[in-house]
Each structure stands twice: as structure tokens, then as C-alpha cells.
Amino acid sequence: MGREFIELFDHWADHYDVTVLGHDEEYREVFENYDAILEEVAELASGTVLEFGPGTGNLTEKLLRRGGSVYAVEPSPGMRAQFARRSLQAQLLEGDFLQFPDIPEQVDSIVSTYAFHHLTDEEKEQAVAHYAAMLGVGGQIVFADGTFRDEEAKRQLEEAARHAGHLNLVNDMRSEYFTTTGVLERICTNHGFHVTFKQLNRYVWLMHAVKKTD
Numbered sequence: 602m603g604r605e606f607i608e609l610f611d612h613w614a615d616h617y618d619v620t621v622l623g624h625d626e627e628y629r630e631v632f633e634n635y636d637a638i639l640e641e642v643a644e645l646a647s648g649t650v651l652e653f654g655p656g657t658g659n660l661t662e663k664l665l666r667r668g669g670s671v672y673a674v675e676p677s678p679g680m681r682a683q684f685a686r687r688s689l690q691a692q693l694l695e696g697d698f699l700q701f702p703d704i705p706e707q708v709d710s711i712v713s714t715y716a717f718h719h720l721t722d723e724e725k726e727q728a729v730a731h732y733a734a735m736l737g738v739g740g741q742i743v744f745a746d747g748t749f750r751d752e753e754a755k756r757q758l759e760e761a762a763r764h765a766g767h768l769n770l771v772n773d774m775r776s777e778y779f780t781t782t783g784v785l786e787r788i789c790t791n792h793g794f795h796v797t798f799k800q801l802n803r804y805v806w807l808m809h810a811v812k813k814t815d
């Protein structure tokens with residue numbers, strides 16, 4: 602579910618890591634501080650980790666360095682092929698944010714970077730409901746993703762991107778499901794999480810949700 606962008610990632614897979622290094626002018630601001638953003642997510646993760654949309658495995662590598670098991674769920678065959686080339690000691694699984702194989706141990710942290718916006722807000726809520734049922738008290742969701750403070754901030758960033766001639770970025774902002782911190786806060790609170798947000802660059806926010814009760 603939420604798989605309508607998979608073909609795009611199959612085509613992007615072999616040069617994705619060049620984009621995140623900031624060599625693509627249009628997406629430079631989106632990926633600004635990319636390595637530090639992934640590091641911040643990895644630092645918050647603890648115990649057994651379930652990662653969604655690992656792509657080429659950049660966050661996975663950081664998670665593994667910290668120890669513990671990592672299950673990485675990736676829907677794009679092209680991205681899975683790039684991930685597999687790195688021979689990381691993680692369990693790579695075929696699936697997506699909503700449909701994925703059973704994880705054979707208790708998951709403590711659910712993490713993701715640059716991926717949750719591929720789900721509509723309704724699908725995001727289904728996903729968080731599912732994670733609430735999987736996690737124990739104290740279990741956490743740590744996502745860093747393109748997010749806006751509110752609709753006005755989204756309008757302003759879209760306008761700035763159009764002004765700079767970054768029309769692919771404008772198209773992404775319109776066709777993908779970037780949401781606001783307010784929507785994410787409501788979703789997490791509805792499902793028993795205490796949630797905080799931190800802006801990591803002009804486009805990316807960290808969402809840290811900790812499960813309060815069973």
C-alpha cells in the first residue's frame with residue numbers, strides 16, 4: 602500500500618546516493634545535513650529496530666553500528682538490489698509501511714528517513730495504529746521526513762522552489778503526500794503516543810513518538 606512511487610525508485614536506485622550527497626542542485630536543500638539527519642535517527646533508536654524504506658541502506662548501516670537486530674522493509678526491487686550489494690548484516694524484507702512480514706521478535710523502535718510522505722494522511726494513520734499495536738510501552742517511532750510546520754509554510758516553500766526554477770521539486774510537493782506536524786501530532790496522540798518534533802533542515806523534520814500506555 603502507498604506503493605505508487607515504487608517505479609520511480611527503481612529508476613532512481615543506481616544514482617540515489619549521488620543525489621543525497623548534494624550533487625543535484627534542485628534537491629540540495631532537501632538533503633542538506635543528510636548524514637547528520639540519519640545519525641540523529643540512529644542515535645535515538647534502541648533495541649530491536651524495524652526500518653521502513655531503507656533504500657540503499659545508509660540509515661541501516663548507522664543502525665547496525667550501534668548494535669542490535671535490524672529488519673529493513675523495502676518495496677522497490679531496484680533499491681533492494683542496491684541494498685543487497687552492501688552485504689549489511691540486516692534482515693532485508695519485501696514489503697511496505699502497511700504490509701510487511703511478521704517480525705519474529707519484539708520490536709522496540711520503528712524508524713524511517715525520507716519515506717513516510719509516500720503514504721496519504723489516511724494511510725499514515727493506519728500505519729501508526731498498526732505500530733501502536735506492535736510496540737510495548739516505551740516503544741518508539743523515529744521518523745525524519747519532508748514535513749511542513751503548517752499549510753502556509755508549505756505554500757511558501759513551494760513558491761520559493763518555483764521561483765528558483767526547481768520544477769521537479771514543486772511537482773514532488775504537489776504529487777506526494779507531504780503533511781504537517783499538526784496532522785502527525787494528531788495521528789500519534791490518537792494512538793497513545795507522546796510525540797515531539799524538531800526541524801532538521803528547511804524541509805525535513807524529526808518526529809519522535811513514544812508509546813505511553815498499552
Ligand SMILES: C[S@@+](CC[C@H](N)C(=O)[O-])C[C@H]1O[C@@H](n2cnc3c(N)ncnc32)[C@H](O)[C@@H]1O
Binds near residue numbers: 602604606657676716
Ligand atoms: C527517498 S528514499 C529514502 C531512502 C533512505 N531511507 C534514505 O534516507 O536515504 C525513499 C524510500 O522509500 C521507499 N518507499 C516508497 N514507498 C514506500 C512505501 N509505501 N513503504 C515503504 N517504503 C517506501 C522507496 O522505495 C525508497 O527506498
